[in-house]
Structures are given as structure tokens and as C-alpha cells.
Amino acid sequence: MTDAKMPRMTRIQQKNRDLIMDGALNxxxxxxxxxxxxxxxxWSAGLSKPxxxxxxxxxxxxxxxxxxxxxxxWLAPMQQIDPAGDPMSEVLGYVAAKMRMSRDYPxxxxxxxYEILQGAPHLTQILGGGLREIVDRTVAVxxxxxxxxxxxxxxPRHLIFSIWSMTQHYADFEIQVRAVLGRGRDPFDxxxxxxxxxxxxxxxx
Amino acid sequence: MTDAKMPRMTRIQQKNRDLIMDGALNxxxxxxxxxxxxxxxxWSAGLSKPxxxxxxxxxxxxxxxxxxxxxxxWLAPMQQIDPAGDPMSEVLGYVAAKMRMSRDYPxxxxxxxYEILQGAPHLTQILGGGLREIVDRTVAVxxxxxxxxxxxxxxPRHLIFSIWSMTQHYADFEIQVRAVLGRGRDPFDxxxxxxxxxxxxxxxx
DNA sequence: TGAATTATTGACCAAACGGTCAGGATCAAG
DNA sequence: CTTGATCCTGACCGTTTGGTCAATAATTCA
Numbered sequence: 379m380t381d382a383k384m385p386r387m388t389r390i391q392q393k394n395r396d397l398i399m400d401g402a403l404n405x406x407x408x409x410x411x412x413x414x415x416x417x418x419x420x421w422s423a424g425l426s427k428p429x430x431x432x433x434x435x436x437x438x439x440x441x442x443x444x445x446x447x448x449x450x451x452w453l454a455p456m457q458q459i460d461p462a463g464d465p466m467s468e469v470l471g472y473v474a475a476k477m478r479m480s481r482d483y484p485x486x487x488x489x490x491x492y493e494i495l496q497g498a499p500h501l502t503q504i505l506g507g508g509l510r511e512i513v514d515r516t517v518a519v520x521x522x523x524x525x526x527x528x529x530x531x532x533x534p535r536h537l538i539f540s541i542w543s544m545t546q547h548y549a550d551f552e553i554q555v556r557a558v559l560g561r562g563r564d565p566f567d568x569x570x571x572x573x574x575x576x577x578x579x580x581x582x583x
Numbered sequence: 584m585t586d587a588k589m590p591r592m593t594r595i596q597q598k599n600r601d602l603i604m605d606g607a608l609n610x611x612x613x614x615x616x617x618x619x620x621x622x623x624x625x626w627s628a629g630l631s632k633p634x635x636x637x638x639x640x641x642x643x644x645x646x647x648x649x650x651x652x653x654x655x656x657w658l659a660p661m662q663q664i665d666p667a668g669d670p671m672s673e674v675l676g677y678v679a680a681k682m683r684m685s686r687d688y689p690x691x692x693x694x695x696x697y698e699i700l701q702g703a704p705h706l707t708q709i710l711g712g713g714l715r716e717i718v719d720r721t722v723a724v725x726x727x728x729x730x731x732x733x734x735x736x737x738x739p740r741h742l743i744f745s746i747w748s749m750t751q752h753y754a755d756f757e758i759q760v761r762a763v764l765g766r767g768r769d770p771f772d773x774x775x776x777x778x779x780x781x782x783x784x785x786x787x788x
Numbered sequence: 789t790g791a792a793t794t795a796t797t798g799a800c801c802a803a804a805c806g807g808t809c810a811g812g813a814t815c816a817a818g
Numbered sequence: 819c820t821t822g823a824t825c826c827t828g829a830c831c832g833t834t835t836g837g838t839c840a841a842t843a844a845t846t847c848a
Binding site: 813 | 832
């Protein structure tokens, strides 16, 4: 009983769906939804176009499935903030975790960036529902810490926006970042150090 | 001699090219390059598709022209930082100016966001050339202020990244921001206040 | 006014794209 | 080996899209 999914998947189904998800992530994250063709996804997955459409009913289906499969993983770091932990360590840990995500999963970052830029046509429910609740919970924790004088007062929601924007900037706009920094520098290491300094100063009571 | 352009433009040319640029900005900024059709641009400009192609040779031509026409305006705020001014006021003024750009020109912000996300296929020269020089000049000014002890020490380039990412976040991801904040709040006003507080703490020596 | 230039469009084309389908290949189980 | 289910594909279809063009309308200017 290792899999709780309703329809049991054969090995081939499992393998090919994974291949398609990975190929789709490659292409969607590089070209956006409209800029992606099923042929490109198929090629990137090493399959034929009709075969891809044997596993997914449409390009939209692939996109929607990909987004929902990745959303939890993408939001996980924020839910790992420990209300019982040390405030400064928890926040800086979250920043570091998001920075690691940008370094290790830039495709996912760009995928969501495209989706939000587009107006989040596939994420409206999540934006107005689940995401807001998750953020609200974190906001409550941060607000509690500020009320206890363990963090300097600031708007918790905009604090979260700042963390999202700055960390994801290194993934989404990596080309610009590298163009400005020049070669031989590690944007992610430097960015991590900068953010650490910045949030330490902002949040020290 | 009000116009220095090589080929003199008739009134009609001037007017229609402007219409096309504005329509293209609408559509490109909402759907990205691959997501927009010439028909959409034409409709948004109030012209027919062949008429649009009478003024521009291709969709690519429209896009390239739009980017280059808007680039100067987009980078202007950074060049208005006054090396002889008060360091803190100059930086906070730049942040405020960028924030105003996000509020007043979200289309431009999204247009460039798409382009950089895509890998900046039309801006590679500018990214590696002009932009870097402009940034370097600003970096020199900031570095001077830090060396003089008038600003706290921090990496000037990552400081600039942080300003770009946070201010543009309010335009590019406005939907997400509004979804998280809920109705009845002004993201730009609040964001401006937050950033002011943040950079004041970071940069006070 | 009239000729020349500029502006506009309906009709059209070839390529690309999302998606379908009948039929064949492969595989698992008895 | 046989059989039924799963897996895979070449060929195909209707639509969309970027772009062309010949013909017509509007404008400019001598």
C-alpha cells in the first residue's frame, strides 16, 4: 500500500507521466504556456506527440497538472516556519530556504512567474483560497513575535512579499542578474549574504 | 526642426505608429510575445491587421521597436540619482520613483518582465552593454557614499537588485499581491511605506 | 483640378498548431 | 501460447497565425 491514488498506475504509466511532467516543466518554464507546443514537450520527454496526448487530454491538462503537482513543494518552506523557534533564525532560515529553491529549482520559479504574470488563469482558486490562508497563518506567527518584542515591527505581509520577490528574482531574472554582475561571481551566494544582512537589520528589535 | 528623425513622418504615420505602439504594449504586456497575435494588436490599436503590417514589417519588428522605445524611459530613474545629493534621500527617492513606475506603468514593467524571463532574446546587447554601464555608474556613486561613511556598507549591486525586484513585484505580480492582501488595501502605498522603513534601516550607517 | 504619393483593406497563402483516430505493437496474466 | 488490455504511432483534420498582394481609397501638392 505504497500508493494511495485511486487508479493504480502501471510502471509504464508512472514512468511516462514523469517524463512528460519533466519535459513540460523544461519547456513551459522557458517559453510560457502560449510559447510552448505539445511537440516541444514530447521531444523534451523523448516521446511522440500522440503518445503525450495518450496520457494527458490536452496541453491545458498538462499545464494544470504540472502546476498543482508542484504547488505544495513550492509553498512548503513557508509552512516549515516553527512558531516555537527563535524568530530571527526562523525568518532567516526561510529566506535561505527560498534562496536555495531559486538556485536548485529555477524552472519551478519561472513556471509560477509566468503563471502569475499571465494573471494566474489556472491558480485563481489557490490564490484567493489556500495561499491566503497559508500566508495568514505565517502572518499571525510573525505578528506574535513582533508583539512580544522579539522582532522589530513591520508589515508582515509586505515582509513576505519582499522575501518572495527578492529570492525569486535571482531565478526568474537570472540572465539580467548575471549580465549585471559579470562572470566569475555567484549570484546566489552573494544574494544570500546580502539578504541575511538586510533582514537582520530590518528585524532586529 | 522639431523632429531630428531621418525619415520625416506624416501626421498619419506618427499617429498610427503611436496607436500601434500603445496597442502592442497592451497586448504584449498581458500575454507575452508568443501569446499575442498581430490581430490582437491591430484590434487594440483600432486598425486592421494588414494596416499594422504596413507600418511594421513583422510582429518581431513591433516588439523590438516597442522595447527599445521604452527602455530609456524605464531606466531613467536610476540615472537621476544625484551624486551631489544627500545619500539617504537619493536612494529613498529612487525607490519611491521605481514604486511610482510600478503603479503608473505596470504594462511596461510586465513587458520587460516577460522579456527577461524569456531570456531577453531582444535585449542581449543592452543587457551586456548599456545596462551594465548604467549600473556600474550608480554602483560607483553608492560605493563612494559608503566609503565616506554616509551609507552603511552593503553590496551595491545586490542593493540595486533588491530595489528592482521588490518594486517591480508590485506591478508584475499584482494579482498575487492583491489576492494575499485582500480588498480595500492599497498595495503600492503600503509597499512604499514598507520599503522606506526597510532601506532606512539597512542603509543608516 | 489632376497627378503622384500615401494609406487601407479583403482575399489569400503556407506553415504551425492542437487534437483525433484507426490500426498495429507490446505487455501482462492465465 | 493465447488473449485481452495497455501502449504507441503515422496519417490526418480543422483552426489559427504570420505575412503577402493586388486593388482601392484618401491625401498631398504642384
